[in-house]
Amino acid sequence: MELWFSEPHTPDIKLSIRVDRQLLSMESDFQRIDIFESPELGRILVLDGYVMLTEKDEFIYHEMIVHVPMAVHPNVKRVLVIGAGDGGAVRELTKYPEVEHIDLVEIDEQVIKACMEYLPRTACKLTDPRVFIHYEDGLKYVRSKENEYDLIIVDSTDPFGPGEGLFTREFYGNCYKALKEDGIMVNQHESPFYEADATACMRAHKRIVESFPISRVYQAHIPTYPSGHWLFGFASKRYHPIHDLDVYRWTERGLETRYYTPRLHQGAFCLPAYVEKLLRMVEVRD
Numbered sequence: 001m002e003l004w005f006s007e008p009h010t011p012d013i014k015l016s017i018r019v020d021r022q023l024l025s026m027e028s029d030f031q032r033i034d035i036f037e038s039p040e041l042g043r044i045l046v047l048d049g050y051v052m053l054t055e056k057d058e059f060i061y062h063e064m065i066v067h068v069p070m071a072v073h074p075n076v077k078r079v080l081v082i083g084a085g086d087g088g089a090v091r092e093l094t095k096y097p098e099v100e101h102i103d104l105v106e107i108d109e110q111v112i113k114a115c116m117e118y119l120p121r122t123a124c125k126l127t128d129p130r131v132f133i134h135y136e137d138g139l140k141y142v143r144s145k146e147n148e149y150d151l152i153i154v155d156s157t158d159p160f161g162p163g164e165g166l167f168t169r170e171f172y173g174n175c176y177k178a179l180k181e182d183g184i185m186v187n188q189h190e191s192p193f194y195e196a197d198a199t200a201c202m203r204a205h206k207r208i209v210e211s212f213p214i215s216r217v218y219q220a221h222i223p224t225y226p227s228g229h230w231l232f233g234f235a236s237k238r239y240h241p242i243h244d245l246d247v248y249r250w251t252e253r254g255l256e257t258r259y260y261t262p263r264l265h266q267g268a269f270c271l272p273a274y275v276e277k278l279l280r281m282v283e284v285r286d
């Protein structure tokens with residue numbers, strides 16, 4: 001007998017992954033949580049039917065959401081990570097000794113529990129003494145913060161369900177306020193390829209452009225997400241993602257990465273013509 005997990009990427013396209021077994025299936029107060037073991041991709045975390053990560057390709061997403069801003073900002077001490085209960089972003093952040101304090105705000109305690117139990121490779125640094133976990137809605141958490149963080153990483157789900165509030169103008173405005181005067185916000189920015197995702201992507205970009213003086217989009221290839229072509233947003237008060245990239249400083253650290261390199265960093269901001277066009281459509285301020 002063969003067991004398959006499928007995620008619909010559009011009403012007419014789906015990605016199917018053969019699984020050996022299901023390690024967890026539960027309904028939390030916020031969502032359905034499933035964890036599978038698969039021969040090709042290792043363990044897979046699925047929330048409400050959407051793949052959040054697979055052990056095989058999560059390094060791409062987590063390296064790109066963390067090392068891009070870290071190679072630009074000269075001195076990140078305090079970081080706020082929103083979502084990301086799997087711990088992947090935290091694992092990459094803890095590689096930097098100058099990071100003193102990481103607030104991880106995850107709405108669903110059950111996601112953290114599940115990942116600690118079944119995804120030790122991503123959750124391994126959630127117990128680092130610099131990490132403070134808050135089980136709260138990120139939208140609410142950030143409202144009361146002012147001038148506190150050097151970096152905010154928005155590692156959300158798609159813009160429906162519990163993650164919806166993390167794509168609103170109010171949220172981006174509050175992130176701006178929560179950042180110090182040279183702070184950076186990075187967010188997972190959906191895919192430009194299929195229509196529904198592209199619409200979400202444009203909507204998020206418009207709101208971020210309206211909230212931050214510098215706002216650029218970069219890309220990565222993430223095989224298990226819809227279309228495999230994924231975007232990230234880089235929004236900042238002072239630093240430019242390419243002009244302020246310090247290749248020497250980052251290389252000197254000798255961090256080991258499997259996807260990110262400072263060379264790739266620069267290339268990641270060169271977007272295909274159709275993506276530039278999508279983004280430009282919402283960049284004009286009215």
Ligand code: AG3
Pocket residue numbers: 050051052053061084085086087088089155156157158188224225226
């Ligand atoms: N964040 C979710 C990315 C969106 C995936 N979408 C999808 N499969 N339809 C990933 C969390 C990893 N820390």
